[in-house]
């Protein structure tokens with residue numbers, strides 16, 4: 050059998066295409082099959098933008114996010130690492146952990162745009178997240194306390210209450226209440 | 235195997251065929267980005283300061299009991315030969331980006347290649363675990379253990395609100411990129427790949443070719459990974475990717491079944507042709523080997539070809555890339571010489587197997 054496409058080489062490759070439940074079959078030579086295969090793929094592999102270019106584009110063209118994109122706007126800079134807002138807009142990379150505080154207003158909408166959220170809900174590291182870890186534990190103990198009271202398990206309730214007091218005392222002595230946002234920067 | 239063997243032995247743990255679903259899902263990877271609290275991110279560091287990162291992080295591996303059971307070895311990228319660097323990329327133990335600028339770049343490798351920690355890539359640390367088959371939860375457990383061990387002595391840049399702070403805002407939060415490497419020849423042959431890719435994109439995942447961003451899908455191999463790192467927990471990210479990987483697996487399996495049922499001769503012909511060429515050819519390019527190995531995988535999976543370890547096929551994929559060929563030949567070669575040497579290696583690799591099963 051000859052290739053349906055070029056009618057020259059033997060058809061060694063059989064393609065079965067299923068589109069919307071319709072089956073299409075074709076017999077092709079290896080050369081044609083590869084060409085068509087590559088064509089099919091090129092749809093999925095449109096020249097991939099690098100993430101940084103993508104970000105830079107997002108920052109530049111969105112007036113709400115990228116006001117400092119124009120060279121004539123000085124823009125803020127990070128007091129810790131010295132990164133200028135302009136640089137961030139251009140490269141899409143932050144300079145240090147403190148940049149998240151320095152450019153918070155600009156970052157929040159950007160993070161929401163990228164992730165659909167601007168609030169971390171994952172892992173809390175043991176040391177760096179110490180106060181937050183305790184705060185979350187107290188929160189969970191308070192829930193248990195309410196539950197215990199509801200079930201009239203008063204002995205257990207007293208135990209839980211004491212544990213909460215202990216934790217709250219620890220946190221005060223540690224001197225660091227978890228503040229609204231930036232635990233560790 | 236001693237860690238140095240990483241450059242001479244084509245095997246890496248992820249190539250083994252004892253993982254779940256290795257017929258379609260070759261490997262699972264979890265990687266997290268971490269930064270040190272008081273230092274600018276790597277792209278702002280000069281050579282001296284990037285050395286600070288290295289000298290701060292390396293003792294953390296020695297102090298911790300987490301790292302006692304396994305052997306870890308430290309490599310400065312600048313001290314490796316160009317061929318050795320490329321072998322680490324080809325084995326997926328480091329990213330190609332780590333080779334952009336060599337100053338201050340380093341990697342800490344566990345001897346079996348399951349864990350690797352890159353230093354001064356886009357972030358100060360990139361902790362990765364790579365396992366054979368569909369094993370995302372286990373990979374995350376291993377990464378988390380290493381992460382916790384390091385955090386005992388390292389101060390991470392972390393905020394309650396934004397989570398782990400990374401150089402690029404696309405990694406902020408969990409800093410996690412979880413991915414599976416999948417062999418989708420069935421979907422490619424039945425031309426259903428586009429539909430699947432579109433669906434996957436809509437679910438917030440990225441699909442790329444084998445060797446990272448911008449590379450084409452050599453050998454019908456794809457990497458599927460999460461995009462969102464903020465607002466979802468690590469467990470949620472893993473569970474989401476896991477369930478999508480299972481759906482893709484089911485679709486690929488049914489595509490293969492349809493092919494085998496309805497086009498048996500064509501598929502058999504394809505598999506046997508690939509086997510014949512790989513066993514006999516005298517000159518082969520890297521691309522041709524990748525393409526034929528894809529057909530071979532399908533033939534083995536459908537029981538058309540004699541059973542052969544997938545491990546061997548995975549190793550051949552890495553061995554026949556230019557870097558490993560050069561390492562094995564212990565000399566530089568012209569591309570044409572490489573093609574001859576490559577064909578010889580493949581013939582030797584498959585020599586024990588014969589075609590009696592047909």
Ligand SMILES: [Zn+2]
Nearest residue numbers: 052055078081
């Ligand atoms: Zn043709």
Ligand SMILES: [Zn+2]
Nearest residue numbers: 127130145148
């Ligand atoms: Zn900064």
